[in-house]
Amino acid sequence: MKMACSNYVLAFILLAICLINSAQLVSGNGDKKNNVQKACSVTRYQDLCIHSLASFSSSAKSSPSRWARAAVSVTLGEAKSVAQYLLALKKHSRINGRRSRVALSDCIECFQNAIDELHQSLGVLRSLSRTTFNTQMGDLNTWLSAALTNGDTCLDGFEGQRGRKVKLLQKKVLKATHITSNALALANKLAATGLGSLPHS
Numbered sequence: 001m002k003m004a005c006s007n008y009v010l011a012f013i014l015l016a017i018c019l020i021n022s023a024q025l026v027s028g029n030g031d032k033k034n035n036v037q038k039a040c041s042v043t044r045y046q047d048l049c050i051h052s053l054a055s056f057s058s059s060a061k062s063s064p065s066r067w068a069r070a071a072v073s074v075t076l077g078e079a080k081s082v083a084q085y086l087l088a089l090k091k092h093s094r095i096n097g098r099r100s101r102v103a104l105s106d107c108i109e110c111f112q113n114a115i116d117e118l119h120q121s122l123g124v125l126r127s128l129s130r131t132t133f134n135t136q137m138g139d140l141n142t143w144l145s146a147a148l149t150n151g152d153t154c155l156d157g158f159e160g161q162r163g164r165k166v167k168l169l170q171k172k173v174l175k176a177t178h179i180t181s182n183a184l185a186l187a188n189k190l191a192a193t194g195l196g197s198l199p200h201s
Contacts, residue, residue: 035060039067042189043182052078052179064190069125071183072144076118078176079147083111085172094165103157107173110150114180117147121187130195137191144184151177 035057040049052074053060053067060066086108089095095104121143124136154173158166 033057035062038062039064039186039189040182043185045178045182048175048178049182052182064186064193065125065128068140068183068186068190069122071179071186072118072121072125075147075176075179075183076115076122078179079111079115079118082172082176083108083115086111086169089165089169095169096163096165097161100158100161100163100166103154103161104169106157107154107169110154111176114147114150117143117150118180121147121183133195137187140187141184141191144180144187148177148180148184151180 033054036050036054039060039062040046040053043049049071053070056067056070060070086104090101090104090108095101121140124140124143128136151173155170155177158170
């Protein structure tokens with residue numbers, strides 16, 4: 001009888017531990033989801049923002065500087081991916097028509113410029129300083145705005161053009177510009193939050 005009671009007690013304890021762990025897991029996941037949703041609330045393309053930045057929830061938490069840095073890192077990766085795609089199109093001559101080929105060359109140049117500008121942006125975010133914060137925010141806005149303009153310029157070159165390859169190109173470039181727009185919004189949030197968002201040196 002004592003053995004049976006002991007088994008029941010042990011089973012109850014194990015069940016309680018499982019329930020507590022499950023509750024903590026659900027709570028932790030809820031916090032992560034809330035973090036990214038709150039961060040992305042200032043962006044224009046919120047669903048894309050949440051999808052692209054969800055993996056940074058644990059590390060960024062509620063830090064505007066970390067969210068801005070994460071957004072620029074993701075944007076840089078996206079820009080590099082698009083640039084590689086564009087270079088492959090050019091290499092294998094998969095875009096037909098003189099106008100489209102000229103637009104493709106221009107687009108490649110735009111994305112190469114954007115990649116440089118995003119590297120500059122990331123450099124600013126990696127070296128934030130309380131003493132030069134306002135200047136850094138001005139530089140960051142300049143670099144990200146330029147990267148966004150380069151994406152828009154690429155799209156302008158293909159305006160009115162048709163074809164499956166062109167449509168796919170436009171879709172990829174448009175996604176990259178949306179991600180860049182989100183990064184700019186998060187950078188602006190950092191600027192608006194001010195020095196209070198930075199750790200004291």
